[in-house]
Amino acid sequence: MTTTPTRASSFLGRHNLGTVVGFEFIRTIKKRRFWIATLAIPVVMAIIFTLVFASNSSTRATSEAQKNATLSFTYTDASGIIPDAVATAMGGHKSTDPDTALADVKAGRSDAYFAYPANPATEHVKVYGADKGIFADNTYEAVAKQLLTIAAQARIGSPVLTAAAGGNVTVDTQTFRNGQVAGGFGTALPPLMFLVLFYVSIILLSSQMLNSTLEEKENRVTEMILTTLNPTTLIVGKIISLFLVGLVQIGVFLTPVAIGYAFFRDRLALPDVDLTSLVFEPGPLLVGALLLLGGFTLFTAMLVAIGAIMPTAKEAGVIFGPLMALIFVPFYAISLILSDPHSAVVQAFTYFPLSAPVTAMLRNGFGTLNTTEAIIVIAELFILGTLVLRLAVHLFRYGSIQYSSKLSVTKTLRRTPPELTGK
The missing domain is CATH 3.40.190 (D-Maltodextrin-Binding Protein; domain 2)
Structure with missing residues (x-):
C-alpha cells in the first residue's frame, strides 16, 4: 500500500504538532521561574486574606x-x-x-x-x-x-x-422583560464570567505568548527549527501549549479565591452571592463563549505577528504595552455602555476590533447586545483573527531569522510563500 504525499505530510504535520505542544508545555511548566510567577499571586492573596481576616476579627471584636x-x-x-x-x-x-x-x-x-x-x-x-x-x-x-x-x-x-x-427590612424585587420574569443580576453574572476569563487569560498568557515566539529568534535557533517544521505547525503548537499552560495558571490563581469565599467569606468581608439566584440562559452564555474565543484568537494572532516583526522582546514591548492597554479602554466609558448602549461612542467601541470583545461581553452580560450585533461582532473577531494569524505565520516565516532589525511588513507581503511556489 502506497501512502500519497498529501496523506504523509498530513500525518507528519499532526505528529509534529503534538511534538511541539508537548515540548512547549513541558518546557514551560518545568521552569522554576514559571512556578514562582504562578504561585506568587495565590501566595500574596493568601497573605492578604490572612491579614484581612485578622484585621476584621480584631476590628469586629473591638467595635x-x-x-x-x-x-x-x-x-x-x-x-x-x-x-x-x-x-x-x-x-x-x-x-x-x-x-x-x-x-x-x-x-x-x-x-x-x-x-x-x-x-x-x-x-x-x-x-x-x-x-x-x-x-x-x-x-x-x-x-x-x-x-x-x-x-x-x-x-x-x-x-x-x-x-x-x-431600615432593617428585607425587600424582594421582581422585574419583567417581554412579559417574563427577568433574572436581574443573577442573569448578568454568568455571561460576565467570560469577561473575567478573557482578562485573566490575556493578562496571564500575553507576555508568555510574546516571549515564546521571540525566544528561538533571540537564541539564533529558528532556522534550524524551520528546516523540520512548518511555520504554521510551530505557531499553532505554541498557541495550544500556552493555552494549556494558561489553564494551569488560572486553576492555581482561582483556588485561593474559591477557598476564601467558601470558608472565610464573612471574616474577609467578601460579598455574599446567593448562587441559587443565578440564571443560566443558553443564548447569552453561547454568545459570551464565542466572544471569548474570538477575542482570544484575535489578540493571540496579533501577539504572534508582533513577535515575528520585532527582533527582541525589549523592542516588542514598545508595541505590546499600548496593545494591552486597549483592552481596558471600554471601562473608562462603562457608565455610558450601561446607560446608553446605542450611543455613537458605545457603537464604535462595540465594532472596533481591539475594544469589541470587552464592550460586547459587557453588553451581552447586561442584556443590551441584540442578536444581530452579536453575530456581527463574533464574525468580525473570528474573521480578523484568522486573517491576522495567517499574516503572522507569513511574517514569522521571514522574520524569524531576521535578528538585527525590525522586519519590514510591506516588503514581506510582496514575497510569495514557498508553499505557493512549490519550492
Missing part, C-alpha cells in the same frame, strides 16, 4: 467591645429622649449642671460626659472624655451613640416600627 463597654459617665439630655433607667444600666448618671460635669472629666473624677442636644437629628452630640489613646477614645462615641439608639427604640416601643425606622 463590639466599644459599643457594649461600661463607662462611668455623666450626661445631660435636652431632648428628653433618654430614659434614666436605660442610662443607669449603661453606667450613666444624669447631671443638671453641664459645667460641673465637664469639670469632673477634666479632673479625672469621671470617665466621660455626653451632652445630648434638643434635636439630635440636626444638632451635634457633644462627647467629652479622658484621653486613653487614639483608638480607645473611640469608645466614648460608640457608647454615646449606643445609648441614644437604645433610648429611641425604647421610646418607639414597637419592634415593627423600630425595624422600619432603622
Whole structure:
C-alpha cells in the first residue's frame, strides 16, 4: 500500500504538532521561574486574606467591645429622649449642671460626659472624655451613640416600627422583560464570567505568548527549527501549549479565591452571592463563549505577528504595552455602555476590533447586545483573527531569522510563500 504525499505530510504535520505542544508545555511548566510567577499571586492573596481576616476579627471584636463597654459617665439630655433607667444600666448618671460635669472629666473624677442636644437629628452630640489613646477614645462615641439608639427604640416601643425606622427590612424585587420574569443580576453574572476569563487569560498568557515566539529568534535557533517544521505547525503548537499552560495558571490563581469565599467569606468581608439566584440562559452564555474565543484568537494572532516583526522582546514591548492597554479602554466609558448602549461612542467601541470583545461581553452580560450585533461582532473577531494569524505565520516565516532589525511588513507581503511556489 502506497501512502500519497498529501496523506504523509498530513500525518507528519499532526505528529509534529503534538511534538511541539508537548515540548512547549513541558518546557514551560518545568521552569522554576514559571512556578514562582504562578504561585506568587495565590501566595500574596493568601497573605492578604490572612491579614484581612485578622484585621476584621480584631476590628469586629473591638467595635463590639466599644459599643457594649461600661463607662462611668455623666450626661445631660435636652431632648428628653433618654430614659434614666436605660442610662443607669449603661453606667450613666444624669447631671443638671453641664459645667460641673465637664469639670469632673477634666479632673479625672469621671470617665466621660455626653451632652445630648434638643434635636439630635440636626444638632451635634457633644462627647467629652479622658484621653486613653487614639483608638480607645473611640469608645466614648460608640457608647454615646449606643445609648441614644437604645433610648429611641425604647421610646418607639414597637419592634415593627423600630425595624422600619432603622431600615432593617428585607425587600424582594421582581422585574419583567417581554412579559417574563427577568433574572436581574443573577442573569448578568454568568455571561460576565467570560469577561473575567478573557482578562485573566490575556493578562496571564500575553507576555508568555510574546516571549515564546521571540525566544528561538533571540537564541539564533529558528532556522534550524524551520528546516523540520512548518511555520504554521510551530505557531499553532505554541498557541495550544500556552493555552494549556494558561489553564494551569488560572486553576492555581482561582483556588485561593474559591477557598476564601467558601470558608472565610464573612471574616474577609467578601460579598455574599446567593448562587441559587443565578440564571443560566443558553443564548447569552453561547454568545459570551464565542466572544471569548474570538477575542482570544484575535489578540493571540496579533501577539504572534508582533513577535515575528520585532527582533527582541525589549523592542516588542514598545508595541505590546499600548496593545494591552486597549483592552481596558471600554471601562473608562462603562457608565455610558450601561446607560446608553446605542450611543455613537458605545457603537464604535462595540465594532472596533481591539475594544469589541470587552464592550460586547459587557453588553451581552447586561442584556443590551441584540442578536444581530452579536453575530456581527463574533464574525468580525473570528474573521480578523484568522486573517491576522495567517499574516503572522507569513511574517514569522521571514522574520524569524531576521535578528538585527525590525522586519519590514510591506516588503514581506510582496514575497510569495514557498508553499505557493512549490519550492
